[in-house]
Structure formats: C-alpha cells, structure tokens
Amino acid sequence: MFSRHVSSLTSAYCHDELSPTESRRVAEHLISCPRCRAEFEEIKFGARLAAQLPLIEAPDSLWHKTEIALNRDGRAVPIRKRGRIIPFLMQPRFALSSLALVVLVIAVATFWPRQAPKSLGPSWDVARLNGAPRIGADLVSDKAKLGIGQWLETDTNSRAQISVSDIGQVEIDPNSRVRLVETKPTEHRLELAQGRLSARISAPPKLFFVNTPSGVAEDLGCAYTLEVDKAGNSLLRVTTGWVSLQLKDRESVVPAGAACATRPGTGPGTPYFEDASEIFRAALTRVDSDHDSAGQTNTASLKVVLANSRVRDTLTLWNLLPRVAGSDRALVYDRLAALVPPPSGVTREGVLKLNQQMLDAWKEQLEYRWSDRLSSGPFKT
Amino acid sequence: MQSSPDSINPGVIRACQQGDREAFRLLFEAYKDRVFSIACYSLGNEAAADDVTQQIFVKLFTRIGQFRGDSEFTTWLYRLVINSCLDERRKQKRFLPVEEFTPMTVPRKPPETRYERREIADSVREAIGGLKPKMRMPIMLKYVEGFSYEEIAEVLGCSKGTVASRLNRAHKALAKKLSHLRGELEL
Numbered sequence: 001m002f003s004r005h006v007s008s009l010t011s012a013y014c015h016d017e018l019s020p021t022e023s024r025r026v027a028e029h030l031i032s033c034p035r036c037r038a039e040f041e042e043i044k045f046g047a048r049l050a051a052q053l054p055l056i057e058a059p060d061s062l063w064h065k066t067e068i069a070l071n072r073d074g075r076a077v078p079i080r081k082r083g084r085i086i087p088f089l090m091q092p093r094f095a096l097s098s099l100a101l102v103v104l105v106i107a108v109a110t111f112w113p114r115q116a117p118k119s120l121g122p123s124w125d126v127a128r129l130n131g132a133p134r135i136g137a138d139l140v141s142d143k144a145k146l147g148i149g150q151w152l153e154t155d156t157n158s159r160a161q162i163s164v165s166d167i168g169q170v171e172i173d174p175n176s177r178v179r180l181v182e183t184k185p186t187e188h189r190l191e192l193a194q195g196r197l198s199a200r201i202s203a204p205p206k207l208f209f210v211n212t213p214s215g216v217a218e219d220l221g222c223a224y225t226l227e228v229d230k231a232g233n234s235l236l237r238v239t240t241g242w243v244s245l246q247l248k249d250r251e252s253v254v255p256a257g258a259a260c261a262t263r264p265g266t267g268p269g270t271p272y273f274e275d276a277s278e279i280f281r282a283a284l285t286r287v288d289s290d291h292d293s294a295g296q297t298n299t300a301s302l303k304v305v306l307a308n309s310r311v312r313d314t315l316t317l318w319n320l321l322p323r324v325a326g327s328d329r330a331l332v333y334d335r336l337a338a339l340v341p342p343p344s345g346v347t348r349e350g351v352l353k354l355n356q357q358m359l360d361a362w363k364e365q366l367e368y369r370w371s372d373r374l375s376s377g378p379f380k381t
Numbered sequence: 382m383q384s385s386p387d388s389i390n391p392g393v394i395r396a397c398q399q400g401d402r403e404a405f406r407l408l409f410e411a412y413k414d415r416v417f418s419i420a421c422y423s424l425g426n427e428a429a430a431d432d433v434t435q436q437i438f439v440k441l442f443t444r445i446g447q448f449r450g451d452s453e454f455t456t457w458l459y460r461l462v463i464n465s466c467l468d469e470r471r472k473q474k475r476f477l478p479v480e481e482f483t484p485m486t487v488p489r490k491p492p493e494t495r496y497e498r499r500e501i502a503d504s505v506r507e508a509i510g511g512l513k514p515k516m517r518m519p520i521m522l523k524y525v526e527g528f529s530y531e532e533i534a535e536v537l538g539c540s541k542g543t544v545a546s547r548l549n550r551a552h553k554a555l556a557k558k559l560s561h562l563r564g565e566l567e568l
Contacts, residue, residue: 011548015523017530017541039553046552049559050524053509054502058417059431063409066438067402 005029006036010043016185027202031220031241034364041206047186122183123147124162129171131158151179154195164188164208168201181211192234196227206244214262215247222256232264237274252319255370261288270323272316273370280308284316297328306335314340315370318363322354340366394454397445405442413438416462419521423466425510433469437462452535459526459536463518470514501565508558516551519544 006026012018013026030037123145126135133140133154146152146162154160154176162170162178165188172178176195182188190197191211200223201208208219213232217224222241228234236245237259245252245260247267254260260271269288272281283304290298302324309317317336324332333351336342342351342362350358389411396404416437420430440461448457509520522533530544537544 008546008549011552012530012545015530015548017545042556043549043552045563046554046556049505049555049562050509050520050552052498052502052505053422053520053524054418054506055414055525056418056421056427058413058434062413062417062431062434063406065431066409066435069435069439070442 005033007039010036010040011047013040014044014047014186044186044206051186121147124164124180124183126152127161127163129159129161131155131174133158133160133172146180148180148182151177153177162190164190164199164201167208168199170200171198173197192226192228194228194230196225198225199223212262214264215245215267218244218246220244220253224254234262236260236262255315255367258315258370261285270316270319273312276310276313276316277308280305280313280316283308287320297324299328299331302328302331306331309335309339311339311369314366318359318366321351321359336362340369389454391450394445394448397442398448408441409438412458415525416458418525419459419462420466420469422506422509422517422521422525423514424469429469433465437465440465453532455526455528456532456535459522459528460538463522463536467514501562504559504562505555508555511558512551512554516547516554519547520551520555523548 006013006029009018009022009026013023016023018026030040126133126140126144126146128140128142128144131154133152135144135146135150135152138144140152140160152160152162152172154172154174156174158174160172162172164170165183167188170178170190173196176197177193178195178197179191179193180189181191186207187209188207189209189211193213197210199208199210199219201219206218206220210217210226212226212228212234214228214234217226217234217236220242222243223239224241224243225237225239226234227236234245236243236254238254238256240256242256243254245254245262245268247262250267252260252268252271254271257275258271258273261269263269270284272284276284283301286298286301287305290296290301302320305316305320314336317332317339320332321329321336329352333348337348342358343365346358346362351362389408393404393407397408413434417430417434420433420437421427424430424433441458444461448454509517512520518537519533522528522536528536530541530548533544534541
C-alpha cells in the first residue's frame with residue numbers, strides 16, 4: 001500500500017504522461033485516498049475546462065497583410081512559380097500513357113473504398129465471443145473496431161467483448177445494444193440502450209462511464225454488471241470496487257456485493273446488499289417505488305426494512321437518510337446508530353439536518369463494514 | 382482541438398528555406414489558426430494578436446534559414462511564438478494604459494442560468510487570460526497545439542516536471558475560478 005500522496009502527478013496522470021508503473025501507483029492510491037481523490041477531481045475539472053478552449057480562426061486578411069509586411073521588409077523573395085503539376089501528361093508523346101494512367105486511377109478509386117474503409121478516428125477493439133454481433137450493418141466476423149457514435153448489437157445467440165482503450169474490458173451479453181460515446185484520456189463512455197454488460201476496469205475513479213436511460217454508471221475502480229430492460233430500467237450489480245450511479249442530483253454509491261436499481265426519470269434507487277433477506281429487499285423496493293411515484297415514504301415498509309437490517313445493511317440505511325424526511329429520517333437514524341454508533345463529532349441533530357460533513361464522517365466509519373472481506377467476520381449480524 | 386497537427390512535410394520547410402513563397406503560404410495555412418489562437422490568449426485582444434501573428438510569420442520566413450533540424454520544427458516555431466507574445470505583452474504593459482485593452486470578457490451569469498457552450502468557452506478564455514504567463518503558456522501549448530509534456534518542456538526550456546507542476550497549478554486555478562461551471566460541463 002503506497003502512503004505517498006500523488007497530487008503532484010495528477011495532471012500528468014490525466015494526460016497519460018506517466019510510465020505504466022507510476023500510472024498504476026497513482027490509480028491505486030486514488031482509490032484509497034480521499035484527499036488525493038478530491039484533488040484529482042479538481043484537476044480533472046480544470047483539465048476539462050481547458051479542453052473547452054476553442055481554436056480561434058485567423059482572419060482571412062492575415063495572409064495579405066503578412067505578404068505586404070514581407071515585401072516591405074526588404075527581404076521579399078521573388079515568387080517562384082511552381083511548375084505545372086503533371087505537365088508530362090499534356091504532351092502528345094505521353095498522351096497514351098497518361099490516358100492509361102487515368103483509367104487505372106478511376107478503376108482503383110471505384111474499388112478502393114471497399115477494401116480501405118475510412119478512418120474511424122478514435123475507436124475500441126471488439127472481439128466476437130459467440131454468434132454474429134454487428135457494428136451498424138456489418139457483421140463482426142472475428143475482430144472489428146467500434147468508432148465513436150457506432151452501435152454494437154448482439155442477438156439471442158451472440159456475445160462480444162470490447163477493449164476499453166487500455167483500462168479494461170466490457171463483455172456484451174446477448175440481446176444488447178451499446179454505443180461508443182467518447183474515448184479520450186480523461187473520459188471513456190459507453191451508452192447501454194438495452195441488454196446487459198459486464199465491465200472490469202482498472203483505472204482511477206471517474207474515468208469510465210456507462211450511460212443508461214435511467215442514469216449514468218460511473219466507475220470508481222471496479223468490476224460490475226449493468227442490465228437495462230426494454231422500459232429503460234437498469235440494475236447494477238458490483239462485483240469488485242465501487243460504482244456510482246447518477247441522474248441529475250441523485251446519486252447512489254454502490255460497493256462490491258451490492259446492487260442498485262434505477263428507473264427512467266427518477267434515477268438510482270437505494271443500494272442494497274444482495275445477501276440481505278428477501279423481506280428486507282421487497283420492503284426496500286416498496287419504499288423506493290412509493291417514494292418515486294407518490295413523493296412520500298411508505299412508512300410501514302420502511303419499518304420492515306429497519307427491523308430486518310443487519311450491520312452490513314447500514315449501506316442501505318445511510319443512503320436512505322437523505323431520501324426520507326421528518327420522523328421517517330429519525331427512525332432511520334435511530335436504527336443506524338443502534339447498529340453502528342456514529343463517531344464523535346457526529347450528532348443526531350446534525351445528521352437529521354443532513355449535515356454533509358457529519359454524513360461523510362459516519363460513512364467513512366461505516367465503509368469497511370460494507371467490504372466483502374468482512375462478510376463472514378465479526379460484524380455480520 | 383487537443384490532437385497535434387500532422388507534421389508539415391520536410392520538403393515544404395526546405396522550400397521555404399530556399400525562399401519559395403508558395404511553400405511558405407502552405408506553412409502559413411497549416412499554422413495560422415494555432416498561432417493566432419495563442420496570440421489571442423496571450424494578449425487578450427484580437428487586434429494585438431493580429432499584429433503579433435503577422436510579425437511572427439514574417440520572422441519565421443526571414444529566419445527559417447536558421448532552422449537546422451536539430452529539434453522538431455514545431456518546437457522551434459512555438460519558441461518563436463511564445464517569445465514574441467511575451468515581448469508584446471511586456472511592451473503593452475509599458476506603453477498602454479490598461480483601459481485601452483478590449484479584453485474578451487463575459488459577465489458572470491446568475492447561478493441558476495444555464496450557460497451555452499460558447500459562453501463556457503468565453504469564460505475559459507477569460508480565466509486563462511488571467512493566469513500568470515508561467516501557467517498560461519503550458520496550457521496553451523497543451524490544449525491549442527496538443528503538445529506532449531516533453532515538447533512543451535523543449536519549447537519553454539524547462540524540465541518535464543516543471544511542466545507537470547505548472548499544469549497542475551493552472552488546472553487548479555481554472556477549477557477554482559470557474560467552479561460555477563461545474564454543473565455545466567456534461568458528466
């Protein structure tokens with residue numbers, strides 16, 4: 001575990017200027033160091049701002065003025081007339097050979113586009129795993145390239161694997177549609193319109209994103225599966241690391257072993273561990289859907305969630321705090337505090353008012369209880 | 382805009398060195414927008430940038446015979462550009478009262494108003510214009526010309542580490558100054 005902070009390397013990291021060893025060191029450090037991660041976010045934001053700098057077109061008159069200045073300067077040089085580009089073709093003795101050349105050029109130009117497709121620009125490698133995936137209208141026979149804006153589609157029998165630049169891989173399951181939205185050193189983004197993908201990414205946080213109809217999955221250094229149904233609802237399951245799901249101002253941060261459902265228009269639901277009891281999960285679904293549709297909390301279902309919660313389920317309870325209000329929030333606080341008492345400096349009053357510093361401090365204490373490594377340890381209830 | 386331009390054909394440079402005006406026109410067309418952009422961002426004033434860009438290309442044409450090929454042409458060119466812009470800025474500070482500038486500024490909008498892409502670009506331009514030259518130059522070479530850190534270091538005559546450090550500071554300064562745009566850039 002590296003203890004040296006990496007803030008001085010952050011811009012170089014964003015610009016892919018570090019050696020592979022240094023880059024890996026920075027990536028691993030960012031996953032575990034909130035201070036450097038905050039600085040990384042700031043610098044990345046600054047880099048994104050700088051990237052908005054437009055190229056300013058020089059005025060059309062500039063050449064004319066420059067030429068006048070060159071001539072006035074007294075070092076004007078005679079304009080050397082260029083010879084005609086292909087003079088020999090115009091000469092009678094070469095007429096026949098030039099005609100043959102023209103015919104050859106036309107013939108090549110007619111057939112060439114099929115063998116030499118236009119450059120795609122930035123693209124990702126795609127490998128066929130099964131069946132006959134397509135990129136646009138073209139079948140992927142073995143390997144292909146997925147360019148920005150292009151759709152990769154799989155049918156019932158096909159699967160494909162996408163190499164996400166040099167930071168990881170995504171497997172596309174049958175009956176899926178994905179599109180490459182962006183690929184550059186500070187951002188790699190896919191859109192999953194329908195179907196399922198599994199991602200394994202080794203990169204610093206917030207470099208790889210997947211857009212879905214109901215939110216954006218933001219990689220925080222992880223492996224996960226993401227599934228979108230025909231109605232645009234998504235289900236995220238995290239295998240390792242962390243993923244953030246966002247839509248507008250609603251965010252759920254989902255650790256390994258946990259899942260989170262999202263719905264179009266409302267965004268991410270409350271994350272939960274998949275080994276929570278069936279009663280817990282069913283009640284949570286009712287809390288989320290009633291809150292989304294009616295704007296009010298189903299208190300009866302909330303009480304079921306709280307009564308069936310374990311230490312590990314403090315993930316869900318902590319995420320519920322800002323989603324419920326008034327006496328419901330007090331119920332959540334009381335159960336959370338009973339399972340894992342808040343650290344010093346975090347007060348009941350502050351948490352009920354959603355004091356962000358206090359919420360973050362409590363979360364920092366709760367996080368290691370959400371780790372998979374502890375699922376069979378002393379904290380499991 | 383972040384990608385580097387294709388390298389200019391060495392034959393064009395050789396032709397320029399022999400005084401070929403048409404070859405120089407090609408060179409001019411290849412670099413005019415980038416040079417003009419850097420001049421604008423350095424001087425904060427399109428009229429001054431126009432004059433300086435002309436001067437740069439006149440110097441380029443008259444001095445191109447001195448280019449011996451022991452560095453990349455673009456390194457040599459942008460040293461000329463940066464030095465010319467710095468000279469002009471020093472002259473402006475000495476001889477012109479500040480109010481004679483026509484800065485490219487955009488007033489800040491109330492927080493709840495969404496920004497158009499052009500307004501974001503204008504805000505970034507203003508913010509970059511306000512950076513100290515030591516931070517502004519690496520930003521322009523990185524984001525206008527698309528240079529690597531090594532290339533920037535060669536142009537500025539410093540180490541790669543210094544370039545990294547200056548870009549770090551510049552990015553932080555921009556993030557701080559334009560924090561109100563955080564929600565405006567797409568996630």
